[in-house]
Amino acid sequence: MxxxxxxxxxxxxxxxxxxxxxxxxxQAGSDGKRGLPPVHLWNPEHCGDIGMEIRKDGSWWHDGGIIGRQKIVRLFATILRKDPDGIYLVTPHEKVIVHVEDAPxxxxxxxxxxxxxxxxxxxxxxxxxxxxxxxxxxxxxxxxxxxxxxxxxxxxxxxxxxxxxxxxxxxxxxxxxxxxxxxxxxxxxxxxxxxxxxxxxx
The missing domain is CATH 2.30.270.10 (duf1285 protein)
Known part of the structure; x- marks a missing residue:
């Protein structure tokens, strides 16, 4: 073809x-100058599960509802971290597990x-x-x-x-x-x- x-x-x-x-x-909507937060340096004590998931089609969901705002998804993507026991959203104050169906x-x-x-x-x-x-x-x-x-x-x-x-x-x-x-x-x-x-x- x-x-x-x-x-x-x-x-x-x-x-x-x-x-x-x-x-x-x-084209991707990024100016190429965004800095990624130093998630590898953050070790918050609080760790929880609030029903965050990333499905195999790349869509993000929270507590059974899709997160439709792409700006929010991109913000969350910058604070993802892979630990030995799973993938988490990490801030200086808390760590939330993300259930990933395939790849984030x-x-x-x-x-x-x-x-x-x-x-x-x-x-x-x-x-x-x-x-x-x-x-x-x-x-x-x-x-x-x-x-x-x-x-x-x-x-x-x-x-x-x-x-x-x-x-x-x-x-x-x-x-x-x-x-x-x-x-x-x-x-x-x-x-x-x-x-x-x-x-x-x-």
């Missing part, structure tokens, strides 16, 4: 990486940028995060044992992952090349000098 002009325009070859990042951040974020878009003959894959999430897949933001694909269905994820920060949506994952597969992996011949994609396996060659 031939790609439309709009789809083809997503593959950026000559534009500088910073220009692409800036454009994506603007969704990777809604991935763009391929070529800079100085090096490929970088730029991810945008449903809560305004924009980053490059690299050693600090690794890509992984798990496979359902029963169905064989792949489930791709990318780390956003400090163990918090984004599930890669179907459309951008198909693009990753289109950009993939055969590589030699730990389980034999597989396909993989490179980004920022790292190579990430996507799955076995059938």
């Amino acid at each position: 031939r790609k439309t002009d709009e789809e083809n325009s997503k593959e950026v070859i000559s534009d500088p990486l910073q220009a692409v990042l800036s454009a994506l951040k603007t 974020f969704i990777a809604t878009r991935i763009d391929r940028v070529i800079e100085d003959e090096a490929q970088k894959l730029v991810v945008a999430t449903n809560v305004g995060d924009v980053f490059v897949i690299d050693a600090e933001h690794p890509l992984r694909v798990s496979v359902d044992i029963e169905t064989g269905e792949p489930a791709p994820y990318v780390e956003v920060r400090a163990g918090l992952e984004a599930k890669i949506a179907r459309a951008p994952f198909y693009e990753l597969v289109e950009w993939a090349e055969p590589i030699e992996g730990k389980d034999g011949n597989v396909i993989g994609v490179s980004s920022a000098g790292q190579v990430f396996e996507l799955g076995s060659i059938e």
Whole structure:
């Protein structure tokens, strides 16, 4: 199937990486200058469960009702923290567990940028995060044992992952090349000098 002009325009070859990042951040509704709170430094004594959940489609819910205001969702997303026993909303004064059905974020878009003959894959999430897949933001694909269905994820920060949506994952597969992996011949994609396996060659 031939790609439309709009789809083809997503593959950026000559534009500088910073220009692409800036454009994506603007599109995502972020100015790119927001600082993340130092949640790793906060250890409040009060810990509770107020019925916060993130469903597999990326929607946020509280006590059975959906949180429809995106600004509030994005604010909550900045104070998420993954601890050994679960994912929490953390402030200096309290810590609230968040029941996550799959992953806390969704990777809604991935763009391929070529800079100085090096490929970088730029991810945008449903809560305004924009980053490059690299050693600090690794890509992984798990496979359902029963169905064989792949489930791709990318780390956003400090163990918090984004599930890669179907459309951008198909693009990753289109950009993939055969590589030699730990389980034999597989396909993989490179980004920022790292190579990430996507799955076995059938």
